[in-house]
Amino acid sequence: MFAIEVNDLRKEFKIQKTREGLKGAVRDLFNREYSQVTAVKDISFQINKGEICGYIGENGAGKSTTIKMLTGILVPTSGSIKVNGYIPYKEREAFVKGIGVVFGQRSQLWWDIGVIESFQLLKKVYRVSEADFKPRLSELVERLQLADLLNRPVRKLSLGQRMRCELAASLLHNPQIVFLDEPTIGLDIVVKTEIREFLKSMNQRYETTILLTTHDLQDIEALCSRVIMLDDGRIIYDGGLAELKEKWGKGKDIIMRFAEAVQLDRLRELTQGMDVHWSADDEGTARVWIPQNGANVSDVLSRVVGVMNIEDIKITETNTDDIVREIYKSGSAEVKSKPALQDDSAQAAEEKGVNSHA
Structure with a gap:
């Protein structure tokens, strides 16, 4: 009962x-x-x-x-x-x-x-x-x-x-x-x-x-x-x-602060073959965006930590407040809204990475 x-x-x-x-x-x-x-x-x-x-x-x-x-x-x-x-x-x-x-x-x-x-x-x-x-x-x-x-x-x-x-x-x-x-x-x-x-x-x-x-x-x-x-x-x-x-999360954003200046090309090379998107905040700080259901966080970190000297790492993801707000905006909790969220975030992250590298 x-x-x-x-x-x-x-x-x-x-x-x-x-x-x-x-x-x-x-x-x-x-x-x-x-x-x-x-x-x-x-x-x-x-x-x-x-x-x-x-x-x-x-x-x-x-x-x-x-x-x-x-x-x-x-x-x-x-x-x-x-x-x-x-x-x-x-x-x-x-x-x-x-x-x-x-x-x-x-x-x-x-x-x-x-x-x-x-x-x-x-x-x-x-x-x-x-x-x-x-x-x-x-x-x-x-x-x-x-x-x-x-x-x-x-x-x-x-x-x-x-x-x-x-x-x-x-x-x-x-x-x-x-x-x-x-x-x-x-x-x-x-x-x-x-x-x-x-x-x-x-x-x-x-x-x-x-x-x-x-x-x-x-x-x-x-x-x-x-x-x-x-x-x-x-x-x-x-x-x-x-x-x-799982349905509505946009992915994870990992911010890494390095001991010295870092090149995005080097980071992209280390994570080649993974569905990730790199960008730079400044010459010593880079961030990698991992789409929902994309690469495993530990796999990404293992490729970088073993090669680069990292001073600090911060991992953030879409919180419940943001998810609920998005659902109420759309008026539905159907999964169909998720790909658009991912594509927008991925595109924004890629554009940021290109601009920072340039």
Whole structure:
């Protein structure tokens, strides 16, 4: 059985049109007009138990609407959902015992009381026994470093402190599935790293299924092996992150700084027969561009390192942010766009090499 199963899910909203001016406002009181907006358009996917899946898209793509349907907050217009074997909006009481939810911009903690009091209230809400609650709370307090925060009112916490407490609150009842909607929004890099490490360890220890919605693609790279990409309410990609990079990556750029002046002809001679493109930044620095699925980086380096005196090497490749940006520009994650990216990069690199050599 899948942890999450979605088939032909659709959500439509009625939005009232507003007329301009006082007359328009009066008319709106007695004769309202509505337009229909489809936020999620017949999407289907399944998530296995114990999987960490990234659910990404631009603003308005339908991510949060999907999460709200999966957690039972919204009722679908059509299609079917099963989460933990339950239909979320129909079997609310039994369903919520097996899920945890963190919305980055909303709080499930009570603002004016101590954190520990919020935890105690949530224990009663989820009907967690004292025997299960104590060891679970102790583990979360230790792992998320909450000992100094338990007696503070939530309103006195920094954003990073509050998000650590929100995570603990969502996990007090040891849910099988956790929905995270922008859990690291507005946090500094140190807190983000701590939260990512914690989520990875929880997933490995308890096989907790995690659906992560975020605009921070570093969260996706750190946590997810699979990504579902949404655009205008439709899924345009569902697969492995490594596969996405393989399809859309432009290649690798290796910058080498040599101990003395270097000639591009000599470097081209050393890598003859390889699909690489050399260019020069200055007389002592050269770079080689290797197309995606082209020559092996170690093979290229072995030919040069054994002959030339190299002081420094830097390897860069297309990052996930660039890949996702390109996909949204094209409106599709089909492989057909890849050759154009490679050809453009190869041509640019070759032209740069010719100009530098000249």
